[in-house]
Amino acid sequence: MTAPIAIALLVALGNLFWAAQMITAAEPWTGANPVSFVLGTTIVAIAAIVGLLLARARWSLHVTAILGATYAVAYVFLDTPNGFGYSALGFSAVSVVMAYGPWLRNWMRKRPSALGPGRVPSIMMLAGLFAPLLTAAVQPAAVPVVYQTLAIVAIVGVWAYSQAHVWGLWMLRIGIPVATFVTIIAATAVVSVVAVSVYGLALSIIAWRREPLVMVQPLVDVIPAKRFIPLDPPTPETSS
Numbered sequence: 001m002t003a004p005i006a007i008a009l010l011v012a013l014g015n016l017f018w019a020a021q022m023i024t025a026a027e028p029w030t031g032a033n034p035v036s037f038v039l040g041t042t043i044v045a046i047a048a049i050v051g052l053l054l055a056r057a058r059w060s061l062h063v064t065a066i067l068g069a070t071y072a073v074a075y076v077f078l079d080t081p082n083g084f085g086y087s088a089l090g091f092s093a094v095s096v097v098m099a100y101g102p103w104l105r106n107w108m109r110k111r112p113s114a115l116g117p118g119r120v121p122s123i124m125m126l127a128g129l130f131a132p133l134l135t136a137a138v139q140p141a142a143v144p145v146v147y148q149t150l151a152i153v154a155i156v157g158v159w160a161y162s163q164a165h166v167w168g169l170w171m172l173r174i175g176i177p178v179a180t181f182v183t184i185i186a187a188t189a190v191v192s193v194v195a196v197s198v199y200g201l202a203l204s205i206i207a208w209r210r211e212p213l214v215m216v217q218p219l220v221d222v223i224p225a226k227r228f229i230p231l232d233p234p235t236p237e238t239s240s
Contacts, residue, residue, distance in 0.1 A: 003103040007095050008049045011064055014091035015045040018071055020084035027079040028140040036148060037074075040133025041067065043155075047129050052099075056109045059126065061099040068092035074137060120211035121161075127203050128158035128172065134199055135183065138192040147186040150179040150196065154203070166216050172207040176200055 019038045026034035044067050051060030071092045075085055098104075117125070131154035139147060153175040160168025180200025187193050206212070 002107075003098060003101070004052055004107050007064070007098050007104075008053055010091045010095035010098065011045050011048055011067070014068070014071065014088050014095060015041050017084045017091060018088035021078070021082060021088060024084060025078065025080045025082055028077060029136070030141060032145075033136045033140060036132055036136035036151070040130070040136055040151070041070065043129050044070075044133060047126065056107060058108055059122065061104075061108075063126065064099045065096050068096040070133065070137070077140070117215050118211055120206060120209055121215050124172070124203065124206045124212055125158045125162060127199075127206065128154040131155060131199070134195065138195045139187060139189065141188060147183055150176070150183040150200065153179040161212070161216065164216050166213075169207065169212055169216055172203065172212075176204050176207065180204075 015038075018041055022029070022034040022038050026037075029037060044063060048060050048063040048067060051057045051063065071088050075081055075089055078085060132148070132151040135148055135151045153171060157168050157171035157175060160171060162168075177200060180196060183196050183200075184193050187196060
């Protein structure tokens with residue numbers, strides 16, 4: 001088994017055992033928040049695995065580390081952690097250690113892909129994928145569905161943008177500030193207000209930068225035109 005496959009397997013197992021922990025003992029998270037929490041970690045785990053195995057991108061290593069740190073912080077707040085939680089921490093810890101080991105030196109890309117979306121659009125899309133995890137993590141108590149507005153807008157916007165739809169970017173530019181305001185109103189804890197505010201502001205600033213728009217709406221439109229290529233180009237003698 002190669003190192004990239006082993007890391008991907010560890011990330012998948014960590015998420016699987018974390019889901020088992022949230023199913024068996026999710027307190028203090030109640031209501032639909034455990035499901036949203038697991039959905040958020042699953043989305044991030046899939047992004048890390050795809051980025052590692054297919055894109056060979058270095059950002060996948062950082063996403064793996066952030067996911068492991070999320071498990072560790074959430075584990076501290078669990079009322080009754082069990083063996084599933086211990087296993088999730090173990091798998092994620094090993095995956096983080098392996099992610100920064102020398103055995104990936106020849107696997108990872110040395111330079112960004114020439115056909116990739118670019119650094120700023122990539123950061124914007126990755127940040128959007130963390131929305132479901134953030135909204136569930138900072139608000140343990142059961143709240144109305146309106147609290148998930150930010151997560152829904154972010155995921156739909158990122159998906160549309162990844163499909164090169166301009167409306168996806170405008171959904172992030174306009175929808176994220178509005179959804180952030182709605183989520184803040186529904187929040188019941190100061191830490192939730194602060195975390196959501198910082199996240200929404202940061203994602204909005206990135207979305208309003210010039211680079212994301214260029215990726216879906218080029219500055220110069222290529223207009224197809226008819227071209228005539230002669231079968232027998234004129235020689236210098238005939239042309240004179």
